[in-house]
Amino acid sequence: MPIDSINSIVSPVSAILQPRAGRTQEIPEIDMQKMEGFGREMGAESLAPSGPTFGQALQNAIGEVNRAQLHAGDLSTRFAAGENIDVHQVMIASQEASVALNLAIQVRNKVVDGYQELMRVSV
Secondary structure, three states: OOHHHHHHHHHHHHHHHOOOOOOOOOOOOOOOOOOOOOOOOOOOOOOOOOOOOHHHHHHHHHHHHHHHHHHHHHHHHHHHOOOOOOHHHHHHHHHHHHHHHHHHHHHHHHHHHHHHHHHHOOO
């Protein structure tokens, strides 16, 4: 395709895409009460999530970390007291608790990073 034919296609398109001088585009005001049900299907009662909320999931995860820590501490205390507990069980429980705690710390760090990023956004 020759260059002249490309220019004949581009010039009308670029004229449409360029804003016209002295013309300001007005944004219409929106009545938020009219927009309240926007996007919902007819007859939809609510858009409540069916599973646990983020807060509940976080609370459950922290509870699991706490239980793993308590279990590992209990096993190590019983092992040190001389009960008949295999050293492998104590070490596995200790490592599980350590991994769970490290995961919780990393999740916390990512949540804090996300919060800080949201705070940097200018509105």
